[in-house]
Amino acid sequence: MKKLMTLFALSLLAFVLVACGGGDSNETEQNGENESASESEGGEKVIRAGIGLNQNHPQYKGLLKFKEIVEEETGGEITVETYHSGQLGDDRTMTEALQLGTQEVTIPSTAPIANFVPEFSVFDIPFLLPSEEVADEVLAGDVAQDLLAKLEEKDLVGLSYWENGFRDLTNSERPVETLEDFDGLKIRTMENDLHLEAFKALGANPTPMAFTELFTAMQQGTVDGQENPYATIYLENFYEVQDYVSDTHHVYSPFVFLMSKQFYDGLTEEQQEIVRSAAEEAGEHQIKLNREANAEYLQNLQDEGMEFSEISDEERQKMVDTVQPVIEDFKDDIGPEVVDGIMEAVENAQGE
Ligand code: TK8
Numbered sequence: 001m002k003k004l005m006t007l008f009a010l011s012l013l014a015f016v017l018v019a020c021g022g023g024d025s026n027e028t029e030q031n032g033e034n035e036s037a038s039e040s041e042g043g044e045k046v047i048r049a050g051i052g053l054n055q056n057h058p059q060y061k062g063l064l065k066f067k068e069i070v071e072e073e074t075g076g077e078i079t080v081e082t083y084h085s086g087q088l089g090d091d092r093t094m095t096e097a098l099q100l101g102t103q104e105v106t107i108p109s110t111a112p113i114a115n116f117v118p119e120f121s122v123f124d125i126p127f128l129l130p131s132e133e134v135a136d137e138v139l140a141g142d143v144a145q146d147l148l149a150k151l152e153e154k155d156l157v158g159l160s161y162w163e164n165g166f167r168d169l170t171n172s173e174r175p176v177e178t179l180e181d182f183d184g185l186k187i188r189t190m191e192n193d194l195h196l197e198a199f200k201a202l203g204a205n206p207t208p209m210a211f212t213e214l215f216t217a218m219q220q221g222t223v224d225g226q227e228n229p230y231a232t233i234y235l236e237n238f239y240e241v242q243d244y245v246s247d248t249h250h251v252y253s254p255f256v257f258l259m260s261k262q263f264y265d266g267l268t269e270e271q272q273e274i275v276r277s278a279a280e281e282a283g284e285h286q287i288k289l290n291r292e293a294n295a296e297y298l299q300n301l302q303d304e305g306m307e308f309s310e311i312s313d314e315e316r317q318k319m320v321d322t323v324q325p326v327i328e329d330f331k332d333d334i335g336p337e338v339v340d341g342i343m344e345a346v347e348n349a350q351g352e
Contacts, residue, residue, distance in 0.1 A: 062286025171225025
């Protein structure tokens with residue numbers, strides 16, 4: 001009997017220890033316990049910040065910069081827990097967690113945000129932004145800034161635009177150099193209807209999927225390919241499961257630094273200013289690192305054995321023409337004034 005009681009006690013102890021351990025895998029020097037709320041016992045506020053990309057990506061380096069600035073500027077009144085690689089979920093589930101107040105920060109691409117504020121799909125218009133310089137100008141402009149304000153109706157605060165970058169196609173079937181080469185390819189797209197319809201128009205067989213499921217889907221052949229900037233393709237090791245890369249540059253993807261409105265409204269005015277300027281300063285840092293990475297990583301992908309195909313201007317024009325009807329179809333969903341406003345901002349930025 002005594003032996004049985006000892007065994008029971010040991011099992012109970014093991015259970016308690018595992019339950020308290022919490023599988024802490026975040027990258028912060030806080031004392032090793034997972035905070036279970038946005039306020040710790042001492043009254044300090046805790047920001048649980050999660051992203052889908054891994055710790056090598058410039059997005060995570062930008063998040064660490066945000067952490068550094070906020071913890072320094074608030075003198076520790078606010079601490080930031082950082083989580084990468086989808087540890088807290090995918091873009092949509094993390095955005096929902098901000099709305100619920102069970103997470104404080106995430107930084108998704110604008111495409112999944114369109115499921116919360118449809119107007120954000122304006123950035124998914126293929127070939128909208130022709131260069132990083134034009135993108136910077138347009139995102140700093142009134143139309144893009146007004147879109148951030150719309151997030152508040154959805155219990156979200158958009159603090160700043162960061163950069164995912166120009167999206168390029170990879171696949172495991174064949175080189176893609178012409179419009180015809182898209183035919184029948186099973187391409188994973190972000191969870192965004194405009195992306196889905198645009199790839200259908202190009203002749204592909206698209207599947208919307210959370211980023212957290214993508215690597216396995218490519219590994220198992222559930223999808224033939226995907227599209228992301230070179231930095232993501234390289235740093236997420238997609239070259240291990242993809243053979244061909246093409247410089248389609250079909251969409252420029254911004255990230256949006258999102259904060260839970262519930263949490264933001266609970267900050268003092270001074271703390272609100274600190275998190276806002278920290279998101280902006282860390283964003284500038286992230287964009288600089290991102291551009292350096294995207295410029296360098298195409299060569300790395302080829303060094304890892306991927307075959308690179310350059311899309312000629314003539315073939316790219318065919319792609320632009322092919323997706324035009326899709327843009328017209330989505331104009332009402334996005335909002336004609338938003339589409340026309342962004343198009344005008346692009347023209348003005350190009351004219352300068
Ligand atoms: C990472 C995603 C990723 C995006 C995608 O969470 O889903 O392909 O480009 O960066 O946000």
